[in-house]
Amino acid sequence: MDQDDAVKVMEGVAHVVSTLSRDQQQELIALLGEMAAAESNPARREFLEEFPEGFGLLDDLS
DSSP states (O other), rough: OOOOOOOOHHHHHHHHHHTTTHHHHHHHHHHHHHHHHHSSSHHHHHHHHHHHTTTHHHHHHH
16 A cells, blocks of 8 residues: 555544544444454554554543
Protein backbone atom coordinates (compact mmCIF):
# COMPACT_ATOMS: atom_id res chain seq x y z
CA MET A 1 0.00 0.00 0.00
CA ASP A 2 1.19 3.49 -0.81
CA GLN A 3 2.41 5.29 2.34
CA ASP A 4 0.23 8.34 1.70
CA ASP A 5 -2.83 6.12 1.31
CA ALA A 6 -1.93 4.25 4.51
CA VAL A 7 -1.74 7.52 6.42
CA LYS A 8 -5.15 8.58 5.09
CA VAL A 9 -6.66 5.25 6.17
CA MET A 10 -5.17 5.53 9.65
CA GLU A 11 -6.40 9.13 9.98
CA GLY A 12 -9.87 7.92 9.02
CA VAL A 13 -9.74 5.18 11.62
CA ALA A 14 -8.56 7.67 14.25
CA HIS A 15 -11.46 9.97 13.42
CA VAL A 16 -14.05 7.20 13.68
CA VAL A 17 -12.57 5.95 16.96
CA SER A 18 -12.67 9.49 18.37
CA THR A 19 -16.42 9.73 17.70
CA LEU A 20 -17.30 6.55 19.61
CA SER A 21 -19.20 6.85 22.87
CA ARG A 22 -17.44 5.91 26.11
CA ASP A 23 -19.29 2.55 26.16
CA GLN A 24 -18.35 1.85 22.55
CA GLN A 25 -14.72 2.68 23.28
CA GLN A 26 -14.72 0.23 26.20
CA GLU A 27 -16.30 -2.45 24.00
CA LEU A 28 -13.67 -1.85 21.30
CA ILE A 29 -10.85 -2.11 23.85
CA ALA A 30 -12.27 -5.42 25.12
CA LEU A 31 -12.65 -6.76 21.58
CA LEU A 32 -9.10 -5.76 20.67
CA GLY A 33 -7.86 -7.58 23.78
CA GLU A 34 -9.72 -10.74 22.75
CA MET A 35 -8.38 -10.48 19.22
CA ALA A 36 -4.81 -9.97 20.47
CA ALA A 37 -5.07 -12.98 22.76
CA ALA A 38 -6.18 -15.15 19.85
CA GLU A 39 -3.66 -13.78 17.33
CA SER A 40 -0.76 -16.09 16.47
CA ASN A 41 1.15 -13.59 14.31
CA PRO A 42 3.42 -11.57 16.66
CA ALA A 43 3.31 -8.39 14.55
CA ARG A 44 -0.49 -8.40 14.33
CA ARG A 45 -0.78 -9.23 18.05
CA GLU A 46 1.49 -6.30 18.92
CA PHE A 47 -0.56 -3.96 16.70
CA LEU A 48 -3.79 -5.07 18.39
CA GLU A 49 -2.29 -4.71 21.87
CA GLU A 50 -0.98 -1.20 21.14
CA PHE A 51 -4.07 0.02 19.25
CA PRO A 52 -5.99 1.41 22.27
CA GLU A 53 -3.11 3.54 23.49
CA GLY A 54 -1.97 4.51 19.99
CA PHE A 55 -5.40 5.79 19.05
CA GLY A 56 -6.03 7.63 22.31
CA LEU A 57 -8.69 5.27 23.65
CA LEU A 58 -7.03 4.93 27.03
CA ASP A 59 -6.59 8.68 27.42
CA ASP A 60 -10.28 9.25 26.71
CA LEU A 61 -11.34 6.83 29.45
CA SER A 62 -9.30 8.37 32.24
